Amino acid sequence: MNDRVVPEAQRRRRKPTKSGTVLSEEVIVETALRLLAQHGSEALTVRRLGLALGADPTALYRYFRTADDLLLAVADELIGRAQCGWEPTGDWQADLRAIGLRIHSCYRSHPQAARLAGYRTTGRRHEAAAVENILGVLRRAGFPDPEAVRIYHAFVDQGLGFAILDAAADALPGPARQADEGVWQERYARLSTHTHPNIAATAGLLTREMAGSGYPLALDLLLAAAAARLALLRGEGV
Amino acid sequence: MNDRVVPEAQRRRRKPTKSGTVLSEEVIVETALRLLAQHGSEALTVRRLGLALGADPTALYRYFRTADDLLLAVADELIGRAQCGWEPTGDWQADLRAIGLRIHSCYRSHPQAARLAGYRTTGRRHEAAAVENILGVLRRAGFPDPEAVRIYHAFVDQGLGFAILDAAADALPGPARQADEGVWQERYARLSTHTHPNIAATAGLLTREMAGSGYPLALDLLLAAAAARLALLRGEGV
DNA sequence: CTTCACGCGTCAACGCCGTTGACATAAGGT
DNA sequence: ACCTTATGTCAACGGCGTTGACGCGTGAAG
Numbered sequence: 001m002n003d004r005v006v007p008e009a010q011r012r013r014r015k016p017t018k019s020g021t022v023l024s025e026e027v028i029v030e031t032a033l034r035l036l037a038q039h040g041s042e043a044l045t046v047r048r049l050g051l052a053l054g055a056d057p058t059a060l061y062r063y064f065r066t067a068d069d070l071l072l073a074v075a076d077e078l079i080g081r082a083q084c085g086w087e088p089t090g091d092w093q094a095d096l097r098a099i100g101l102r103i104h105s106c107y108r109s110h111p112q113a114a115r116l117a118g119y120r121t122t123g124r125r126h127e128a129a130a131v132e133n134i135l136g137v138l139r140r141a142g143f144p145d146p147e148a149v150r151i152y153h154a155f156v157d158q159g160l161g162f163a164i165l166d167a168a169a170d171a172l173p174g175p176a177r178q179a180d181e182g183v184w185q186e187r188y189a190r191l192s193t194h195t196h197p198n199i200a201a202t203a204g205l206l207t208r209e210m211a212g213s214g215y216p217l218a219l220d221l222l223l224a225a226a227a228a229r230l231a232l233l234r235g236e237g238v
Numbered sequence: 239m240n241d242r243v244v245p246e247a248q249r250r251r252r253k254p255t256k257s258g259t260v261l262s263e264e265v266i267v268e269t270a271l272r273l274l275a276q277h278g279s280e281a282l283t284v285r286r287l288g289l290a291l292g293a294d295p296t297a298l299y300r301y302f303r304t305a306d307d308l309l310l311a312v313a314d315e316l317i318g319r320a321q322c323g324w325e326p327t328g329d330w331q332a333d334l335r336a337i338g339l340r341i342h343s344c345y346r347s348h349p350q351a352a353r354l355a356g357y358r359t360t361g362r363r364h365e366a367a368a369v370e371n372i373l374g375v376l377r378r379a380g381f382p383d384p385e386a387v388r389i390y391h392a393f394v395d396q397g398l399g400f401a402i403l404d405a406a407a408d409a410l411p412g413p414a415r416q417a418d419e420g421v422w423q424e425r426y427a428r429l430s431t432h433t434h435p436n437i438a439a440t441a442g443l444l445t446r447e448m449a450g451s452g453y454p455l456a457l458d459l460l461l462a463a464a465a466a467r468l469a470l471l472r473g474e475g476v
Numbered sequence: 477c478t479t480c481a482c483g484c485g486t487c488a489a490c491g492c493c494g495t496t497g498a499c500a501t502a503a504g505g506t
Numbered sequence: 507a508c509c510t511t512a513t514g515t516c517a518a519c520g521g522c523g524t525t526g527a528c529g530c531g532t533g534a535a536g
Contacts, residue, residue, distance in 0.1 A: 004525090017485065023485085046523060055486090056486050058525085061523095066523080067522095067523065120418055128425075128429065135440060136435075139436055145439065149443040149447045150447060150455055153447050153452035153455070154452040158452070160399075162399045164399065164403055165398055166395075169357055181359070183359045183361035186361070198370050201383065202383050202386065205387040209388060214392040214394070218460060222459045224463040224466065225462040226459060228462065249512080252503080253501075253513050256515080261513085283492085285492080285494085294516075296496085299494095300512080304494080
């Protein structure tokens with residue numbers, strides 16, 4: 001049914017659910033975020049969300065056309081939270097590092113939303129603000145416009161790519177997640193020195209390294225290389 | 239049931255299905271890839287795969303313990319295809335660049351599969367070979383083991399991250415994809431100089447830049463920064 | 477203060493999904 | 507030629523998202 005949903009602005013009557021709570025888009029999105037944070041990504045089903053809200057599961061269809069729609073609303077909320085309170089310091093490398101890490105950690109803390117919607121270009125308010133901020137940092141740092149735009153692209157998509165990759169791993173249902181993480185110990189640490197000498201020689205290091213995210217290092221490498229380019233441009237310019 | 243699956247090596251008897259086809263891991267994985275390519279990522283269900291194979295859906299459980307297991311096999315096949323035919327040249331930067339671009343383009347040519355399985359750690363044959371190769375390139379280049387492992391992690395996850403990000407965008411259903419791509423022209427190019435000065439100043443550049451992938455530049459930046467680190471290590475070492 | 481339209485919570489049901497256990501059958505070493 | 511057992515098939519389970527019909531009670535209208 002397409003016309004089940006009444007736009008939030010036009011809602012007039014509020015009927016409490018059986019258990020007494022009053023529903024709204026806001027309450028539902030917040031409950032969904034709480035559910036995800038507390039009980040993992042498997043917990044977000046229409047039925048369980050209904051249960052958590054103390055309402056019939058199908059009541060949600062009065063607020064969102066599909067479960068997908070609900071997830072997009074959750075994702076939108078995330079973008080806002082990632083940027084909330086950020087201020088430029090004047091040190092462009094520190095600023096970009098901070099922005100990158102914020103996006104990454106914010107997406108990872110709500111992995112299934114990140115996985116579903118992290119690669120979309122929304123064109124909405126929060127996204128536009130982020131683009132403006134990052135471009136500003138780069139141009140103020142002294143990158144000429146064409147270079148600023150190219151680095152912007154690499155920087156943003158690197159952050160989103162890692163965010164989606166790590167979020168997707170975080171969002172795996174329990175058993176699969178443990179299995180994937182265990183591979184480094186259970187399997188790679190036991191490969192023969194003969195067939196896989198390089199893995200065998202670094203097995204212990206690998207197990208430890210792969211437990212975390214590769215993003216912080218990749219981010220630093222990108223920033224370092226960008227700084228080298230900037231120095232080169234300045235050196236030639238003068 | 240855990241003991242339904244007989245390891246591929248030990249399989250002896252082959253009984254054709256009702257419709258006459260003979261099953262094997264290989265046939266199943268290939269059919270799965272075809273299904274994904276032709277009918278999108280939602281098309282990969284046990285039941286539909288069984289239908290496409292002309293077999294009872296549950297016959298798959300003789301080959302893969304769970305549907306997730308099957309997905310891992312698909313992921314590994316993708317990794318294998320990305321690597322097929324690659325040979326080291328001795329120039330570590332060129333080698334890593336080639337591997338990175340291969341993974342990226344291979345995943346993008348199977349966007350549905352990449353989106354579904356690109357972030358998994360399979361621990362299977364092709365993945366192990368890839369890990370071994372990349373570690374080998376880095377260690378032969380002269381990176382000490384701890385550094386080699388860290389750079390391996392950043393390099394691989396950056397490649398996978400961009401691959402999944404770009405694949406996800408490629409795999410968007412037509413209208414949504416055009417909408418997302420159009421945002422740069424339709425929306426960002428029209429923002430006011432006053433509220434978004436940096437976007438307004440670079441709008442034309444942005445529209446052109448965001449049409450492609452940011453990966454090639456990000457890859458080069460990562461390799462350049464890694465080379466700088468290596469030079470530093472060598473300088474100090476001597 | 478009454479009336480009454482309709483917003484929205486509820487219920488039952490549909491058709492998918494992955495997975496299991498029991499069963500049928502035919503291949504192949506002996 | 508037998509007999510073990512690999513492997514295809516079938517029926518069934520519980521969970522999922524989603525829909526259509528129903529009716530309660532709220533808030534506006536008179």
